[in-house]
Amino acid sequence: xxxxxxxxxxxxxxxxxxxxxxxxxxxxxxxxxxxxxxxxxxxxxxxxxxxxxxxxxxxxxxxxxxxxxxxxxxxxxxxxxxxxxxxxxxxxxxxxxxxxxxxxxxxxxxxx
Amino acid sequence: xxxxxxxxxxxxxxxxxxxxxxxxxxxxxxxxxxxxxxxxxxxxxxxxxxxxxxxxxxxxxxxxxxxxxxxxxxxxxxxxxxxxxxxxxxxxxxxxxxxxxxxxxxxxxxxx
Numbered sequence: 001x002x003x004x005x006x007x008x009x010x011x012x013x014x015x016x017x018x019x020x021x022x023x024x025x026x027x028x029x030x031x032x033x034x035x036x037x038x039x040x041x042x043x044x045x046x047x048x049x050x051x052x053x054x055x056x057x058x059x060x061x062x063x064x065x066x067x068x069x070x071x072x073x074x075x076x077x078x079x080x081x082x083x084x085x086x087x088x089x090x091x092x093x094x095x096x097x098x099x100x101x102x103x104x105x106x107x108x109x110x111x112x
Numbered sequence: 113x114x115x116x117x118x119x120x121x122x123x124x125x126x127x128x129x130x131x132x133x134x135x136x137x138x139x140x141x142x143x144x145x146x147x148x149x150x151x152x153x154x155x156x157x158x159x160x161x162x163x164x165x166x167x168x169x170x171x172x173x174x175x176x177x178x179x180x181x182x183x184x185x186x187x188x189x190x191x192x193x194x195x196x197x198x199x200x201x202x203x204x205x206x207x208x209x210x211x212x213x214x215x216x217x218x219x220x221x222x223x224x
Contacts, residue, residue: 034210043215045215046213101214
C-alpha cells in the first residue's frame with residue numbers, strides 16, 4: 001500500500017525559531033508533493049508544493065526541501081510565529097493519479 | 113476564481129437518523145470531487161471520489177454513500193447514522209491529475 005510517513009507528530013518551537021517537518025514516501029512514482037496547513041475548525045489549505053525536478057522551493061518563510069534519491073521531503077518554517085500554530089500535512093500524488101496520499105499530520109505550536 | 117461551498121458547518125444528529133451533506137464547486141467545470149473524514153486530532157481519510165457525473169469510487173467500506181447528480185455537486189449520505197460516523201467531513205476538488213486539492217471548510221458532525 002502506498003504510504004507517506006510524516007514526523008514528528010507534534011512540535012513545539014519558540015517564536016523566531018525554525019520549524020522542521022519531515023516526510024518520507026515508499027516505492028512508488030510520485031510527481032507532486034504539496035504541503036497543507038490546517039487551523040482548528042477549518043479545512044486544510046494548500047501552503048506550498050514542489051515537483052521532483054527541483055530540490056528546493058521557497059515561498060516567503062516556507063521552504064520545501066526535496067531529496068529524490070532518499071525519497072524524502074521536508075517543510076522548513078523560518079522565523080516561526082505564533083500565527084503559524086496549526087496542523088501541517090504533507091502529501092504525495094502518484095503519477096497520473098487523481099488522488100493525494102496524505103501523511104498523518106504534525107501539530108505545530110509556536111510559543112510567544 | 114474557483115470556490116467550494118460546503119454546508120451545514122455543524123450538525124448534531126441522533127443515532128439511526130439519515131444524513132445528507134452537500135458540496136458545490138463554482139468557477140470550474142468537470143472537477144474531480146472528494147469526500148474526506150477527519151476524526152478529532154487525526155489525519156485525513158479519503159471516503160469517496162468522483163471523476164464525473166454519476167461516477168463514484170468508494171475507498172473505505174462503511175455506512176456512508178456518495179452521489180454526484182450534477183457536474184459540480186457532490187453529496188454524502190447515510191440512511192442510518194452510527195455513533196462512529198461522528199467526525200469532521202471535508203469536501204474537496206481537483207482540476208486535473210497531479211494538481212492542487214482544494215478543500216471546503218468542512219462539516220462537524222456529531223452523532224448522539
